[in-house]
Amino acid sequence: MSPVSDPSAGTRERIISAAREEFAQFGIDGARVDRIARKAAVNKAMLYYHFHSKELLYEAVVKEFFLGVVERLRSHIEAFENLEQALAELAETHAQMVKQAPGIVPILLRELANPQSNLCEWIAGAIGGSGITSIAEQRLDEAVRSGRFRKIEIRQAMISFITMSLGYHLMAPLVDRVWNVTDREVFVRERKAAIVDLFLNGVKVKPI
Amino acid sequence: MSPVSDPSAGTRERIISAAREEFAQFGIDGARVDRIARKAAVNKAMLYYHFHSKELLYEAVVKEFFLGVVERLRSHIEAFENLEQALAELAETHAQMVKQAPGIVPILLRELANPQSNLCEWIAGAIGGSGITSIAEQRLDEAVRSGRFRKIEIRQAMISFITMSLGYHLMAPLVDRVWNVTDREVFVRERKAAIVDLFLNGVKVKPI
Amino acid sequence: MSPVSDPSAGTRERIISAAREEFAQFGIDGARVDRIARKAAVNKAMLYYHFHSKELLYEAVVKEFFLGVVERLRSHIEAFENLEQALAELAETHAQMVKQAPGIVPILLRELANPQSNLCEWIAGAIGGSGITSIAEQRLDEAVRSGRFRKIEIRQAMISFITMSLGYHLMAPLVDRVWNVTDREVFVRERKAAIVDLFLNGVKVKPI
Amino acid sequence: MSPVSDPSAGTRERIISAAREEFAQFGIDGARVDRIARKAAVNKAMLYYHFHSKELLYEAVVKEFFLGVVERLRSHIEAFENLEQALAELAETHAQMVKQAPGIVPILLRELANPQSNLCEWIAGAIGGSGITSIAEQRLDEAVRSGRFRKIEIRQAMISFITMSLGYHLMAPLVDRVWNVTDREVFVRERKAAIVDLFLNGVKVKPI
DNA sequence: GATGAATGAGATTTCATTCAT
């Protein structure tokens, strides 16, 4: 609630940062331009000087936010050649992302909920453009061709892993209550192992 | 946009139905009381007569909506003793639910996004209360004890299946674009088989 | 400045009346919605309830205003068969109109000044639709055919009379200063005779 | 909309010129300082550096504009001794002025509409100071004294001619629609003759 | 002379909610 943005940062950055918080907490409709300005310690008119409208400010926030996230994802992933490690790393990255940039979860959720969202399109483009998915696809493809993995549908498999990993973080407020998860920190650590285990076992060719 | 509710239905029902649409499309903050009243073909004051406030109307809508859904879930699930069938049926039920009550997805997403939501709590209660999870838990437990399944963490396994199934529906607007899903109908059908296959393979004890 | 509208009048009427004053004094851009609401002794939101926007309120005001004026013009004119009397009556009506509905002059002036005005079109339609001009045209035509008037261009003649009569009222703030008109009341009385005299002399066939 | 002012012209001139356009189109209340600056291709602050306020800029524009116009009027008029020619020339000058400096009409109209305008006073002074009216008055006076013209009220006559000539240009958006003037160019040419004819016939002593 | 950023006051409009009937 109090002004959180670094006052030495540029005005534009302070606004973006304050807006990110506000949009994360309240969504675009619930967000209040007044509050954003106050948090950013700028005159309300400055918002409009820099971003023209609440809507465009929102877009700027989301795009900047996801660009950063996607970049981090990409740089984390590509280092790994070993698929087992890569999966673990992916799950770990999801967890860290959620922890370090918590605003991204509600923002993403609300975009998923918005039937007119053109930002989903944009986000998909950013993810696709980063090459993450094609790297993953290649690795899985190799594993299947080499006979290490069963003849699974690769696309479905990728989506399964993503939903198990990221999907949990999105659904956590509900899942945690239904399954009585009390210490999320611990749970997430265990989950990382559990989903890699499930996935690999589900996918690998059985001996004999 | 046009009044959709059956005008012969009771006023209360017409309002609930119009409100469900509105809240699904716009969320609670984006929803407009005027629009709801117009869609329901009632005077705005009537809406307050029956529901006291936008907030309470929202709660009424959500609770009624989820009660129905949970009830349907439960009735579908409990019939099955065979776990393989039950999993397939669960995935199928998720798919049908999304198709027949499409408003539920955005509403759920926005509740997940709302940090102060006490409705998540309520929904979790409804799900827990329905006994679905405990039935599932028992079955998995038996399977592990009997040695058919590996010694997995049951809770994580359940969550993994749910996220693979329901999680996809929540994340579809993004996932479909990233992985270029064009015919969702077909994709969902294939997915049902894929996740049951992955799950069972991932979970079963391997033959020597 | 003080609330002038009859508080017993209907809300809509009070708003129209207050708005007429405001628009006459300040023009649409200079007008303030706050002031209109205060003058009409209504809540600002009422303006929007009844008229949707400042722009539409303005249109409503102008249309209502001119309809009244045109109607008065028409009823005054058509009584006269004698053309001399009709001209005098027209000049008199212009003078009375300006006196009794003073707001109409600035409003008309500003519409004339507005290149995008579609209200000028509308006003022209209202005038044309009232039949005033065609009555006038017929009478002049008869006078020319009968040989009482010279073979003048009727359209130019009509416009000449109108500009001499109404045009003075529009240009009065300037004309009065240039020609040092101090008592406008007297001046207007004299002018009525002067323009009828000039017009008839200018138009009539000269006795050999 | 695009910057129209000659960029090689001095800053001050560019601002004046852009402002003239803007004020002509929108009036002082509708004019936007931003737009003027953009059209003049200068920084907004520059505008304040040179003119101190929107109001003063407006005054500067109007005064410069009308000084030019009055000067042109005067130089055109005084050459003529023959009154018939002088009248024709006056009408012609009005027409040219409107064509060459079209912004002047809306500006004048809005000043006429503004009850607090002190610019009307100033314009009247400029016109009076130029001597146009006194020249005209003398000539008419001579004509009456010499017996060529009837004993008309000279002031009314002058105003009648001015309103017939200039008044048409002010009221053209309305008049053209009411009387279905489609080719204004042609109409204005014919009008010049028509009003001189009407005026002289209206004013001259009839033979016997 | 010139600029980009900043500001305060206020403009129009919106919206959940209530009142009188």
Place this chain on the structure above:
DNA sequence: AATGAATGAAATCTCATTCAT
């Protein structure tokens, strides 16, 4: 149960003007 009109508070956005450089 039902309505049209009314309301207050607040929302978004605008705009003339000024400051720091």
